[in-house]
Amino acid sequence: MPLRENDCNARFTRYLGSYEKAATVQRLMADRVVTELAAIRPGRRFGRVLDLGCGTGLQSRRFGREFTWDELYLYDRVQACGEFCRDLPRSHFHQLDLDEAGAFPEAECVLSGACCQWLKAPERLFSAVAAALKRGGIFAGSAFAEGNFPELESCGGAPVEFPSGEAWRKMLERAGLRLFRFAAEPVTLYFPSGAAALRHLRETGVLTPAFGTPGAARRFLRRYEEYGGAPGKVPLTYMPVYWTGVKS
Numbered sequence: 532m533p534l535r536e537n538d539c540n541a542r543f544t545r546y547l548g549s550y551e552k553a554a555t556v557q558r559l560m561a562d563r564v565v566t567e568l569a570a571i572r573p574g575r576r577f578g579r580v581l582d583l584g585c586g587t588g589l590q591s592r593r594f595g596r597e598f599t600w601d602e603l604y605l606y607d608r609v610q611a612c613g614e615f616c617r618d619l620p621r622s623h624f625h626q627l628d629l630d631e632a633g634a635f636p637e638a639e640c641v642l643s644g645a646c647c648q649w650l651k652a653p654e655r656l657f658s659a660v661a662a663a664l665k666r667g668g669i670f671a672g673s674a675f676a677e678g679n680f681p682e683l684e685s686c687g688g689a690p691v692e693f694p695s696g697e698a699w700r701k702m703l704e705r706a707g708l709r710l711f712r713f714a715a716e717p718v719t720l721y722f723p724s725g726a727a728a729l730r731h732l733r734e735t736g737v738l739t740p741a742f743g744t745p746g747a748a749r750r751f752l753r754r755y756e757e758y759g760g761a762p763g764k765v766p767l768t769y770m771p772v773y774w775t776g777v778k779s
Contacts (some may be wrong), residue, residue: 536554543696545765553734556625556718556769557645559606560673567712567775569597577639579604579745581663583629583656584590584646585670588616594642595619604636621668629656643672645771648693670708671775672700676715678770686754699772708776719768725755728767 550559566774569575585605603622605613606629613624630651635641640659646654646748653674660670677695684690696715703710722728735740759765 535707543772547587547609547615547736549734550582550736551589552587553731554645555720555736556771557589558593559718560771560773561590561644563773564590564642564671564673564775565593565597566731567641567773568594568640568669571711571775572598572669575599575632576601578602579636579638579640581638581641581660582606582633583632583643585606585616585640586612586644586646587625588612588619590642590644591616591622600640600743604638606632615686618769632656632659635659637665638663639665639668640697641668641670641672643670644733645673645675647674647741653694653699654705656704657708661707665760668778668779669775669779670703673771673773676770676772678717679768681768682766686758687751694732695772696772699774703776704777707778709779710774712773712775717768717772719766721759721763722765722767723763725752727760728755728765731767752770 539737558581562580574604575597577601580594580600580602581604583606585591585607591603601621603619605616605619605622605624606627607613607624608626608628610626613626616622616624620685629646641664643768647656657670663669675693676699679691680688680694699715700713705715721729754763
């Protein structure tokens with residue numbers, strides 16, 4: 532029973548309203564990215580900031596608790612995200628497929644939270660980011676790496692293929708960024724049932740199960756709940772990577 536990647540645009544649009552409530556791990560990732568950025572950036576104000584794959588604005592709002600900006604440029608392939616970001620001050624939303632991104636406006640800081648793993652050519656985006664950054668500008672972001680959702684694969688789901696942590700590091704360095712901080716560390720959530728874990732994935736707009744038949748779905752869920760080993764302890768493990776890079 533494979534677990535297939537969605538049509539990201541349609542799926543994410545459908546679940547925009549539930550995303551921030553369900554996006555537990557993505558919120559942790561945003562917290563860490565901003566905390567680590569604040570540790571190396573003594574000033575608390577930037578000129579122009581770009582948020583690539585802004586979604587509902589989760590990363591930018593977290594950033595705004597620590598920093599201020601003169602201008603915030605928000606980019607996402609889903610047009611409806613612009614409505615969710617209207618509250619962000621001095622911001623401009625642009626619909627853009629990051630796989631087709633060309634030149635970005637010059638910026639002092641670029642953010643990207645939990646989205647680059649879906650790109651066909653993330654290294655090309657990283658090169659565009661490095662070209663847009665002023666000297667000394669910062670690229671602070673996160674993505675998911677190889678090792679996401681191993682429980683689903685163990686129970687009969689197809690693996691979700693993302694670059695390894697080391698591959699992410701090399702892509703960033705080849706783009707011309709000097710990494711101050713880089714880490715890949717798993718985060719495991721626990722759910723009362725396998726169905727609840729899959730519902731969590733749907734509500735973040737990430738994956739939709741493709742089981743083929745109701746019987747196949749039941750067999751998958753039975754194996755998944757047995758995998759947890761205890762009632763109410765069905766695990767789902769994410770493998771986030773985090774980075775803070777500076778343009779020399």
